[in-house]
Amino acid sequence: MADYRDMWNGLGIDLETHDKLCDALPVLFGETFLDQKDRPAAMDYFNMVIAEVHGLRIKELLAHKERGGTVVGSFCIYVPEEIVLALDGLLVGLCAGSQFWVPAGETLLPRNLCALVKAGMGARISRTCPYFQSVDLIVGENTCDGKKKAWDILADEAPLYVMDMPNKKSPAGFALFRQEMEALVRRLEELTGKTLTAENLLKGCERVDRKRRALDRLYALRKADPLPLSGRDALLVSQIAFYDDPERFIAQTEALATECEERVARGQGVFPKGTPRLLVTGTPIVVPNWKFHAIAETSNLAVVVEENCTGTRYFEQKVSLPEKKDLASLLDSLAHRYFDGIHCACFSPNEGRLDDIVRLAREYGADGVVHLSLSFCTTYQIEEEKLRRRLAAEGIPFLSLETDYTPGDEGQLKTRVEAFGESLRRHR
Amino acid sequence: MGAKGVLFDGSIAASALVPTGWDMKETARSLLSSLVGKGEASIPPLVATGYGRKSVDGAHRTVTEITCHAKGVRFLDGRTRTVLDIGGQDSKVIRLDPSGNVVDFTMNDRCAAGTGRFLQMMAQRLDFSLDEVKTLAADGEVQPLTSMCAVFAETEVVTHIARGVPQETLLRGILQAIASRAAAMVAKAGLAEPLFFSGGLSRIDSLAVLIGRELKTEVTVHEKSPLAGALGAALIAWEDL
Numbered sequence: 001m002a003d004y005r006d007m008w009n010g011l012g013i014d015l016e017t018h019d020k021l022c023d024a025l026p027v028l029f030g031e032t033f034l035d036q037k038d039r040p041a042a043m044d045y046f047n048m049v050i051a052e053v054h055g056l057r058i059k060e061l062l063a064h065k066e067r068g069g070t071v072v073g074s075f076c077i078y079v080p081e082e083i084v085l086a087l088d089g090l091l092v093g094l095c096a097g098s099q100f101w102v103p104a105g106e107t108l109l110p111r112n113l114c115a116l117v118k119a120g121m122g123a124r125i126s127r128t129c130p131y132f133q134s135v136d137l138i139v140g141e142n143t144c145d146g147k148k149k150a151w152d153i154l155a156d157e158a159p160l161y162v163m164d165m166p167n168k169k170s171p172a173g174f175a176l177f178r179q180e181m182e183a184l185v186r187r188l189e190e191l192t193g194k195t196l197t198a199e200n201l202l203k204g205c206e207r208v209d210r211k212r213r214a215l216d217r218l219y220a221l222r223k224a225d226p227l228p229l230s231g232r233d234a235l236l237v238s239q240i241a242f243y244d245d246p247e248r249f250i251a252q253t254e255a256l257a258t259e260c261e262e263r264v265a266r267g268q269g270v271f272p273k274g275t276p277r278l279l280v281t282g283t284p285i286v287v288p289n290w291k292f293h294a295i296a297e298t299s300n301l302a303v304v305v306e307e308n309c310t311g312t313r314y315f316e317q318k319v320s321l322p323e324k325k326d327l328a329s330l331l332d333s334l335a336h337r338y339f340d341g342i343h344c345a346c347f348s349p350n351e352g353r354l355d356d357i358v359r360l361a362r363e364y365g366a367d368g369v370v371h372l373s374l375s376f377c378t379t380y381q382i383e384e385e386k387l388r389r390r391l392a393a394e395g396i397p398f399l400s401l402e403t404d405y406t407p408g409d410e411g412q413l414k415t416r417v418e419a420f421g422e423s424l425r426r427h428r
Numbered sequence: 429m430g431a432k433g434v435l436f437d438g439s440i441a442a443s444a445l446v447p448t449g450w451d452m453k454e455t456a457r458s459l460l461s462s463l464v465g466k467g468e469a470s471i472p473p474l475v476a477t478g479y480g481r482k483s484v485d486g487a488h489r490t491v492t493e494i495t496c497h498a499k500g501v502r503f504l505d506g507r508t509r510t511v512l513d514i515g516g517q518d519s520k521v522i523r524l525d526p527s528g529n530v531v532d533f534t535m536n537d538r539c540a541a542g543t544g545r546f547l548q549m550m551a552q553r554l555d556f557s558l559d560e561v562k563t564l565a566a567d568g569e570v571q572p573l574t575s576m577c578a579v580f581a582e583t584e585v586v587t588h589i590a591r592g593v594p595q596e597t598l599l600r601g602i603l604q605a606i607a608s609r610a611a612a613m614v615a616k617a618g619l620a621e622p623l624f625f626s627g628g629l630s631r632i633d634s635l636a637v638l639i640g641r642e643l644k645t646e647v648t649v650h651e652k653s654p655l656a657g658a659l660g661a662a663l664i665a666w667e668d669l
Contacts (some may be wrong), residue, residue, distance in 0.1 A: 400534070411479060412537045419494035423530040 004055045007062065011133035018128045021100050022054065025288060032290045033232060038270050040229055040263070042256035049240050053287070057243055058130045064090055065136070070192050073135035075120060076143055077309045078165065078338055082319070083185055085246070086204035087192040093242030094138065095129035096120035097286035099405035108153055114374045115404040116284065117146040124157055131243075132158065137191050139184065141165055143346040144379055161187050169339070169347055178335040185331070198327045205319050205334070211246050212315035214253040219312065221260040222304045223364050225277070226269020228260035231303025232293040238310050239287045271302050276424040279366035281307040281357050281387070283374045291403065292372050295410060299418045305364040307357050308372075309344070317341035345379035353383070354390045361396055367424045368397035370417075375404045397424055431480065432655055433459045435472070436662035443655055452483035460486070473668050475661040488668070494522060494533050496660030501624050502528040503663055504650045509620035512610055512639070513656075514629040516544040519610065521617040534617050540578040542609040544628045549578060550602045553585050554595045564599055566634035571601035576609055603635050611642035621645055626653035 070089040084091040105122030123129035140151040166173030322329040343353035435442040476484035477496040511522040518537035640647040
């Protein structure tokens, strides 16, 4: 990595602490990714992105700001990227995936709160995430009690705007979401000094649509047996989608998909044909949280699809453009894309998610479903009971795992995952 | 804590238990030599299980303790459909299909509450040895405990001692708390009858009685159940022959 110390200094990064993070990440990344056999050559690009995640990409964001653009940060896929792009903004995911930031978060938040919220807060107040330091605005959203109450504290530390979220998929719920989207548009227009028009919104929609379709194409290849790429690598690509330059990301993901298509045609795989296949569902898996995938895929199992916010929920739904392309109709269609098709556990009931999991398990030929939940994530942990019942009725084997970002439970997780694999092999 | 081994030749030919030392590989070697004798030229097919399963030199394969435990229990009682295992530091529930295959399992291993270690800590506070705990009658006065965290429960027990609650009443309260927690774990996994109770704590008769009452079911125990994991591994090695 080039020397970015001046840039980081300018962003107010705590360099000494940040150095420790920069030292730890390559080791973890090497163990998890670079030691894999027969990786597609096109993964080199994604290796580079991670190596430069706090360097080159930040430099690009700052250059974008120099040119008069804005940078918006978020923690959630309900924040519409189309609108941000339309107003000449860039949307980036914020740091929240490492134990590194949790202790700082715990100085302001209760310990019995999910690691993602604590890490997010910690990354900001410890000044060790250059994304947090670069953004003009953070868009929060009320998708759980932890976030909802944490925003109020974060607002004292950083420029923050909060979208309210409905709890129920009803006409009234939709109306609330639609209103909140409208209010976000006003806030972003105020921030950027630009006006949202049908024209720029259509362009934003078109761009995000291509990103989603590139991921669609890549994920479809994970339905093959043998698998052309590991679950770890697919996860990495989805995680990078949240940070990377959209156009470059699309081109690189298409290149990877082309290479994987050739592999599928040749019957070349990263694991032996017949390796038991897992669908993972539950809480988001954000950089650099690669714990579960690494454990599963070093236990003779393959992760074939993720039904979560860093997986299919991010890209499966498309905007169906209205016949009349005026701004209000476009915003309606956009709101429907987010509200109707994304099944977050902040909604109750949330049957749509259970349907998605069963459908995806069949589509991807999954032998079993793993519910992966961060400790203290109330919504997902409670919803698990409904999932357990549904999968029992469908005859799909199920494993529940609870963990956080702390190392030390890999052995226990591995025992569960291996035991699940043993029963799946017999089940076949 | 101990490492267990079983030698199987159609029936249990030998079994051994050695304390787990710092060196897992050395522990495995000494366990093996006490099973097959130092002079043996060849080691029979060997399956390793448990947290130390990757540390056993000469094992032809490893299988998790979930699968092995289920297998071992079914050998001891072929009717078993649910296994409740409470060991020194973890507890687990395994549900089996009518043929004995694992259909579901849950484990608790990040918290000492309700495990052998929890009981040991509480018994020490009350000046009971584990052998004395085994002789405690299931029926009698009970001092309910409200906290199941090993740390908070100890504080609670100390409070009751200070209030002059009789030791036996308190100890029964501790066993009742363990039984309630275990029963909840079984209920969550879904009880299929009959239930087999294994692990170190299954040797406490009154605990088995209390768990049976909580779940309103018969509880089967077996003197060899602490060996179930090793026995299951030996059975798998036997099948691999």
